[in-house]
Amino acid sequence: MASDPRYVRRFSRTERTLHWVHASAFFVLLASGLILYLPSLSELVGRRPFVKDVHFDTALAWLVAIALVVALGDRRGLRRTLAELDAFDEDDRLWLRRIDRPQGRFNAGQKVNAALTAAFALLFTVSGFLLWYGERDHRFRFASTILLHDGLMYVSLVLLVGHLYLALIYPATRHALRGMTTGSVRRDWALQHHRKWVDEDG
Ligand code: HEM
Numbered sequence: 429m430a431s432d433p434r435y436v437r438r439f440s441r442t443e444r445t446l447h448w449v450h451a452s453a454f455f456v457l458l459a460s461g462l463i464l465y466l467p468s469l470s471e472l473v474g475r476r477p478f479v480k481d482v483h484f485d486t487a488l489a490w491l492v493a494i495a496l497v498v499a500l501g502d503r504r505g506l507r508r509t510l511a512e513l514d515a516f517d518e519d520d521r522l523w524l525r526r527i528d529r530p531q532g533r534f535n536a537g538q539k540v541n542a543a544l545t546a547a548f549a550l551l552f553t554v555s556g557f558l559l560w561y562g563e564r565d566h567r568f569r570f571a572s573t574i575l576l577h578d579g580l581m582y583v584s585l586v587l588l589v590g591h592l593y594l595a596l597i598y599p600a601t602r603h604a605l606r607g608m609t610t611g612s613v614r615r616d617w618a619l620q621h622h623r624k625w626v627d628e629d630g
Pocket residue numbers: 454457458460461462464465480483484487488552553554555556557559560574577578581584
């Protein structure tokens with residue numbers, strides 16, 4: 429499809445793998461975390477020690493898988509993507525104030541979402557490991573750790589609902605899913621939503 433002029437390449441294989449590894453682990457962590465968190469679900473499922481193991485082992489697998497994708501994948505491409513996500517210009521600022529401005533490869537909302545996702549991944553990891561370690565060494569047991577971990581879950585849930593709505597339901601944006609599955613999107617769609625990116629890439 430890359431040679432078809434009606435389409436433009438949006439995500440590399442490395443980027444798509446990174447996204448889906450992150451998303452799959454996130455869903456398992458969310459589901460197992462909710463079973464631990466909600467008394468009604470805990471009672472229904474039972475086997476708390478097993479669910480705790482699933483939660484913690486998934487967290488480890490998640491970190492290893494992310495590190496592997498970065499180590500074995502197209503690191504130069506990832507660095508470029510990071511720079512694109514990190515660059516916030518006047519058009520982005522105006523766009524966030526709901527003034528229609530042309531956007532680059534990622535719109536300002538996506539840049540904010542990506543930054544929050546990365547920050548939350550870090551905070552989940554730190555608080556999660558502290559919860560785990562605090563059970564083994566009580567000097568590292570703090571009431572605020574579980575509050576942070578639970579708070580992150582709530583905010584992540586809100587972000588996720590918005591993300592899924594835009595990716596799967598909202599007619600104007602759901603074509604993006606093609607980019608995250610096959611790697612390319614229609615040029616006319618890209619021009620409409622990410623004009624500066626298409627103009628730059630030709
Ligand atoms: C590296 C990432 C993570 C690690 C190491 C981690 C670790 C842990 C640990 C050790 C517990 C305590 C289990 C217990 O004693 O009952 C826990 C609980 C929990 N985790 Fe995670 N977790 C991680 C990511 C996540 C994510 C991404 C979510 C949700 C999106 C999540 C949601 C929860 C919830 C809801 C609980 C139950 C807390 C409670 O009982 O109030 N965790 N996690």
